[in-house]
Amino acid sequence: MLDIKAVRQDPQGVAQALAKRGFVFDVAEFQALDASRRQADIDSQGLLAERKAASKQIGVLVGQGMSVDDAKAQVNETLEKIAAQLDCATDAAKAAQAALDELLLSTPNIPADEVPEGSSEEDNVEVARWGEPAAYSFAVKDHVALGEALGEMDFETAGKITGSRFNVMYGDLARLHRALIQFMLNLHTSEHGYREIYVPYIVNRDSLRGTGQLPKFEADLFKLEGEQGYYLIPTAEVPVTNVGRERIFEDSELGADGVRFACHTPCFRSEAGSYGRDTRGIIRQHQFEKVELVQLVRPSQSDAALEQLTGHAEVVLQRLELPYRKVILCGGDIGFGARKTYDLEVWLPAQDTYREISSCSNFGDYQARRMQARWRNPDTGKPELLHTLNGSGLAVGRTLVAIMENYQQADGSVAIPEVLQPYMGGLDTLAPGAG
Structure with a gap:
């Protein structure tokens, strides 16, 4: 498998090197999958931060005079919404990663510079x-x-x-x-x-x-x-x-x-x-x-x-x-x-x-x-x-x-x-x- 960091740094260079094999590396597909995976990770991290902040609101609400049970009920409603969103973001991240892995697993190795040109x-x-x-x-x-x-x-x-x-x-x-x-x-x-x-x-x-x-x-x-x-x-x-x-x-x-x-x-x-x-x-x-x-x-x-x-x-x-x-x-x-x-x-x-x-x-x-x-x-x-x-x-x-x-x-x-x-x-x- 190719180094994904190297592919990210120079996807066009990777595509050009693989062309020596007659292999077409779809740069646009790679970049779209990689961006999708990154965005899903960003969304997940943001939701985790929201969940952590929401959990702390119970103490804040109690301090403002709300009963413990009412505070928990209000926060739990928010946490349930975040959990549903987090499940969706996690699934999206897994799907994007699986698609990216499949693309890279189906991509051949880059030939050494001294490998001659040729088709057969x-x-x-x-x-x-x-x-x-x-x-x-x-x-x-x-x-x-x-x-x-x-x-x-x-x-x-x-x-x-x-x-x-x-x-x-x-x-x-x-x-x-x-x-x-x-x-x-x-x-x-x-x-x-x-x-x-x-x-x-x-x-x-x-x-x-x-x-x-x-x-x-x-x-x-x-x-x-x-x-x-x-x-x-x-x-x-x-x-x-x-x-x-x-x-x-x-x-x-x-x-x-x-x-x-x-x-x-x-x-x-x-x-x-x-x-x-x-x-x-x-x-x-x-x-x-x-x-x-x-x-x-x-x-x-x-x-x-x-x-x-x-x-x-x-x-x-x-x-x-x-x-x-x-x-x-x-x-x-x-x-x-x-x-x-x-x-x-x-x-x-x-x-x-x-x-x-x-x-x-x-x-x-x-x-x-x-x-x-x-x-x-x-x-x-x-x-x-x-x-x-x-x-x-x-x-x-x-x-x-x-x-x-x-x-x-x-x-x-x-x-x-x-x-x-x-x-x-x-x-x-x-x-x-x-x-």
Whole structure:
């Protein structure tokens, strides 16, 4: 959520900054709601003062010779009128505040100055490449053809169990999927300074509101039936970032680099806005796995933290020897709550293009303000908002796709990256009929 004080100070500047996203911020609506809320507060305060003054009139009237009962009766009549007016003013203040909150909750974050102009992913700017796509002497297959030839990827059975956009994996392919998770977690915890965390896969509305999925993106979520208001998590970002909700971290708790969490979870998305996209294979599914990286840092550290976090995700691709490129997202493609985002896009030979495998974002204090996630600044002794960051380190299913396609052999087998072989009991190849 944006800082309402900053919006009040320069609403036109906020509108201009949000225009980089293609978002229209209605300045007149904001100012009208804010004025209405302020007037309701002023009216309430005035009525409270009237009530206090009226209460004192009982003693004055008695002093002028009126009986206590008559004085109370006269004053009570006035107090009842004030109470009715106060109820109306209080209701008006609540309604105005609710409308203002709804407007701000539906307003995205302001992009950083360095975020490029643009309206879609076509306008994202490449900033780096690593590795060279391999040249093949045979016709490459996509991961679906490879997985089915191995006899270890089964979409028909998944469709029977659940429906479309789910999959079943068997044998060594399922083991390779698990190996990727273990490799990523071990790398991030042993080399990059993240603390592993296990979290619920079901969250409440407050958690989703805190990280920005609600109220705007409810259609993208799987809501559970029942009165609890529970949802399946779309990503570990939601429960892990909410570890800091309604909490004040002492400076010593943040350490030198802030709080860093690495978390493996399944993720559940309805993909409401992606009908017809990536319907083949496991690129875009309703259920998938990710290893998520989350950081809670001091405001002065967040710009550098984004570079570091993105670099941690890049190391995974480098150790797996997968060619990729790094892009900075333009204003029209950046996520709702992010102020700056890098995407890592891995090379997929069967598509002859780079596809997103990790998105790493700095949210500034946008999520922290919603969650009231704070730290105590030792210089002032006062609580201040933290900055939050997260990124995929990596999306496991898409990493599996990238390995299958980049490491495929002419005979339909798939070589296993050297760094993963210890997790596979020394196995170096997935071969048809072997798993």
